[in-house]
Amino acid sequence: MKSLFLSICTLVITLQAQTQELANFEWSELSNSTVVGAQNPELVFPSESGFTVYSVEDIGSQFYAPKIIYITKFDVSGKSLSTIDFKLPIRSRKDATLLKIIEGDNKLYFFSHVAVKKDGKNVLYAQIYDNETDQVSDTIELYTIPIEKVNNSGFFEIAISSDKNTFAVLVNKPFVKKTKEAINVLTFDEHLKKLSETSPTLSFGSERAYKETLFVENDGIVNIIKKEDTSKKHPITSIITIKGNDVNEQKVSTEGFYISDCKVIAYNNSHYILGFATDNAKPVVSMGGAKDNSFFIYNISEGQLVKNQEWSKETVKRVLGKGYIDLKVKDILIDNENIYLIGDCYSKDSEAIEGKNFEYNYTHRFGPGIIIKLDINGNVTYDVPLNYSEDYLNRMEVLGSFYPFLNNGKLFVFANEKESKLKNKKIVMGYDKINAKAIVLKSFDAEGNIETIPFWNSKTGGAKKYTTFAPTQTLQITDKTFYIYAIGKEMHKFGKMILK
Structure with missing residues (x-):
């Protein structure tokens, strides 16, 4: 029994070591995310030499305060080079x-x-x-x-x-x-x-x-x-x-086919709408919103509904039969004849802060998500749910959702998940440990099966300086190199992630 226990421990340590070697992380220094010019960073223009960040901020604290825009250029290590601002x-x-x-x-x-x-x-x-x-x-x-x-x-x-x-x-x-x-x-x-x-x-x-x-x-x-x-x-x-x-x-809509959210794409000199729909759009249905129970593709050029398909039984089962509420089209990725329709549930609530004028707390709700692989003729390979649900308060909204990308004809998703879930155990002591998260890479095979690889070496901070990877703030430089952003409490940092 002792020998078996040691073998299992050795296997776990070996697997974790292999996982750690799948990605390298190069992080900049932690800095204050509440200072002027860095309060609402958005990453753009990735290159081998660096990236750019813009931040739209209020001038003063009044509710109708005018805006000022800050734009900062960073080098490849996440060090700021120059900043300009304008109104x-x-x-x-x-x-x-x-x-x-x-x-x-x-x-x-x-x-x-x-x-x-x-x-x-x-x-x-x-x-x-x-x-x-x-x-x-x-x-x-x-x-x-x-x-x-x-x-x-x-x-x-x-x-x-x-x-x-x-x-x-x-x-x-x-x-x-x-x-x-x-x-x-x-x-x-x-x-x-x-x-x-x-x-x-x-x-x-x-x-x-x-x-x-x-x-x-x-x-x-x-x-x-x-x-x-x-x-x-x-x-x-x-x-x-x-x-x-x-x-x-x-x-476009007909009896029993009501579009909730969609986007337009061009494909082979024709235009199409892809998105999500419901057969019962009455707003009072289930928790304040209509249940999305299908995805569709519509040929605008020919004025024809190509396909309106309900979720598979497996998908319905994995989202507990509740359907998708507040489902939005997150992205549409096209790879030759394959089209990936990617959705994410999102809603926002606000609550006035007691004792303050025109100041509110905003709760941002994400998940579950959905990945659908199909072709332009409506032939569906799979629809696979990403079964997660997270609430984020105010500026932590950037941590929500996930980042999909294609690499050599294969679909991948970056996200962050709680370590307690990944390690299948409960952590009850300490705020940072309860909320500790790791970057994960989800890969999809030809049938839509998902493999989740956690990067335990993705830590971006320590006690009282804890920061978490933001999947919505990810920029791809090359096939395997990405700029990433992490935020937590009043600290944040930029980083470079290199897949092996």
Whole structure:
């Protein structure tokens, strides 16, 4: 018996040693994540020589405080090299509101707008940061909507193509009673020089009692996914396709097929919608949301539903038959004829902080996730759940979810998991030990079977300086090299991870 025990111990130690050798980690020094310029870091532009981080922060503590943007360049070891900062535009002493930040080809695009009654216009602005020159452009006025009052000043939506060469801007003009929806759709190149503009009047009422999502493809074709009656039992999803001056509207949802979340892709010169759906969209269903019970692919170019398939029995069983609630399309990865539709459940709650004005605690809920492998004709290889669930408070949101990537035709996922779960034991003493997590690499074989490899040598801090790997803050440099970010309490650090 003693000999058997020693053999098992030797095997465990050997396996752990082998696991440790699967990845190397090179971490920068721990630093304070609450200092100005480093409060909300977002990693971009990975290269062999380093990476860049931008952080959007409030100026002052007021609820409607204006924003300031900090951009810092780091070397390959995670050491900061230089920092610049700039503000959003101001007109008539009124600060612009940040709409969207888009990462282009070695450039960052900051879109904002400000509506002022005094001069009767709502202006869409853009500022471009060039990562090569480390400079920010002068403010660009992309579009102006004439207005009569600020609370009816129209809306802007912005999107970029997958090749990062084309931008689309959707302009929803101010609401006018008893009229149809009038929009402007513009496309721009990577320098924000206008390529096209069309001004269609749609068949929908001009009330903005719906949700619109904008997509633009590499060929310059614009698709708008429109949702109506989202609070009713039978919501309607339509798609508007704009090619030059040609505008085509088609209704996608049907009885028993209600789209919850989706994205548009281009494949072999055709456009498709992929996403998740339910057959019962009544909002009161189960815990405040509709259960997503299927995934689908829809051919926009042919106006045809290719496949709407319910979850496999094994998937339903592994998520305890509760279905997926608040399921979002996290990513769509394409590898030759294989398409990976990747989803993650996400919801957010807020609660006012007692005794403070306009200050809230935000709870971010993630999981479970889902990985679906299929082809463009709707032939499904597998749908596999990632059965996890985590809640994160406020700035720790970046720890949630996971990071999928392809390598030599194989799907991998980076995530972090509690050591107590990985080691199949309960840890009850000490905050850091209870919450201690390790980076894990999940690999998927051809049938969707998952192998989970923990990296025990991924530790990023010690007692009272504990930091945890953030899977949503992972950047791939080469096939096996990644920049990573870790955060915890008031400390954070950057690192480089090298797979063997």
